[in-house]
Amino acid sequence: MPDWRLTRLRGEFCVTWDEADGVRRRYRLGTSDPKEAARLAASRYAELTRPRGTTIADLWKAYTIDREGRAVLGTMKFTWKALEDRFGQMEGSALTVIDCREHTAERRKAGIQDGTIHTELGHLRTVLVWAEKNGLINRAPHVERPAKPDPKEGYLKREEVARLIAGAKVPHIKLAIMVMIGTGARNAAALELTWDRVDFNRGLINLRNPFNGTRRKGRATVPMNPSLKGALLEAKEAALSPFVIEWAGTPVKSIKKGLKAAAKAARLDEVSPHMLRHSAAVWLAEDGHDMTRIAQFLGHSNSRITEKVYARYSPDHLRDLAQTLDLAQTGATRRYRTVDPSRAKT
Template sequence: MEGRAVVGTMKHTWKALKDRFGPLEGEAVSIADCRAHIAERRALRSERFPNGIQDGTIHTELGHLRMVLLWAEKHKLIEKAPAIERPSKPEPKADHLTRGEVRRLLDAGNAPHIRLAILLMIGTGARNEAALQLTWDRVDFDRRMIQLRNPFDKSRRKGRATVPMNDTLFAALESSRKVALTPFVIEWAGRQVRSIKRGLKAAGQAIGRPDVSPHMLRHSAAVWLAEDGHSMWEISEFLGHSDIKTTTKIYARFSPTHLRKLADSLNV
């Protein structure tokens, strides 16, 4: 898993797992242990989680446990990985921003790098990590294309596409390139920006959308593409999805043209 974002996440999920599962032999983990973990986490309430830990988080925690045990079986550290019971994975959040909300979000952005990051993620559908790691050598102003995947990064990462720039993004990047101090497109005070969550959150609160997140920008871009009637195949390629089924499952319902020809064929 070296080099993948999941490594950082697993460090946090282990904090939730270690007290119950840490003392156990791998093969000794039981369904009862999993159910006890689920019940305990659901009941855990705090100022941050007034309704307890949500099933999506618990699903991820036990999924990481399952991943480790399967790895142990593969490498013959244990004879057989036990079954891990998890709560059902919740449906993806459907919240997205309208074009008007994004324009207001841009106005509320309190720093140039926040506004540029918003334009970049909306204009390309880039994942947060891909946007913050983008370097100027992968921005082709002549062909008006952006290569979101770093060709020198051999780590296994979620799909990163090569996408064209629209006029708004082109103008913003061209202006930023002239004053750039680092190789990174998203920079502040001469340094690479590692996170925009705080700045984005502040802008979101200013427009009455405190739920804004980097992923919501990517999700909003995909919804807009579907609403404009682009095919699921094109949207899948633009987003860098490895499987068109993922695109169709999440975004087909936003498209006014998806399956329209089939419905028209059933006129009587």
Template structure:
């Protein structure tokens, strides 16, 4: 089904496929191929107006009873939510239904120190994986933004990297950033050997995933378990811990506002409240007679 052929009165299954087609070769399209197996089994035959909180709660209960984690259920229903918003955007439906989801579980973010980050870059022996890791750490970008990056958005004269997409096909914010002493030489070397328009390429073709190479790099580095997205967290916490203002960190991360940045990373920086609690040091005050 194409974007234009999504019919009025389409089922969730039809809209899901239309959304996947619209995503093209983006990683989310691949992920939805797998999440759709469970989601469409439960919701596929319904129309959007029939998607209710009760139906979503039933889905969550069934999935978790089958041993699926709450985080996975949150993600699966998130893809359903994105599909419904897409349907509204293309006017296949008048208004997207509210998709109930269980609370997103708190996950422990792995924050690498500088030595571990350096070891991870060194552990990436494949050039495309090494460049991707350097960019993930050097821009605090999401993986999708790095894999989407094309050479026409890399300006060596100005020393900038434009992670934004002109067609605004992603809902996640992306930044326009200067290069640093790691990303610039890495990009220059890759540009000299480039065989395609994409910055991250393998054999002249865009790369859809670096998970296998990343896992191997982490193993060679001997730094234990680390996820690709932890590099974004590492970059954010490193900037904040070095005193970079919250507003500037928020811009680098592409967040819509500083509230998002603060709510995500404040717990990693309790020292920023030191001056506040120092004022509450009642025990050391001299007794007033």
């Protein structure tokens, strides 16, 4: 719940809150329309209560107040713990590349991977750029980060996914695997999916949450295949909540532990939720589907993202180009007879 509340003064809405010392503050919003007042209240409250200091700790707090409700703030609670001791009391505009390099060296020495350090310093950069745009500092200094590591390339074969599902000991983990493989959904999209967005009559699943107004990565509306439809129909009969993936009537926040247990039972190495989406995309590419259609299915903003990651899995990727370079077409070499690879000498 927000720290502020809406009140009225002579018919006009106000945003009202209590200070830590017990003093009540109230500011007019200039409207008598409740919807308009609710829209204005949060930003007005954030502006009025924003810390006025210019240390990175002040700017970080101001940013979190301004961005209240955004999903990224959950992660930023953890990144701030890693940044606070070194950067907290530093003036925002005084940050240097040396400070960034020292943070990177210290974190690496502690065994932290570059991907995590990249995220930490990325959040710091986000706060400083926001502070400049909002006039809290004159200039957002350059934040040097280690290069972002390439994404893990691991994916599961169809037979391995079958073993993973068989190894899942609880129904919600088994269903989550089937949903993520059957739709290519991201982890968050699958766990936020509610039954009102599963259209059994039309055979469609809408992965976009209409009540989440924060900016999210692309989420598509995808058709459900017969096996997934059957699993969902069975789950719907036993549903105790509006959420498709649930445990004892409550939404599931994470499937990492359950997935790890299923992978262990299936004798598979590390399996992450994202690996399920990655596996679905690889299967689509391996079957030769058009990259533009795969991009639409995965919710990518354009097919360039899809092609960059998945085109190499396509059976015909660059094959026609290789044919153009066949020297036999020049007559410079004799044609070699085709040999069955299974009968070739090793």
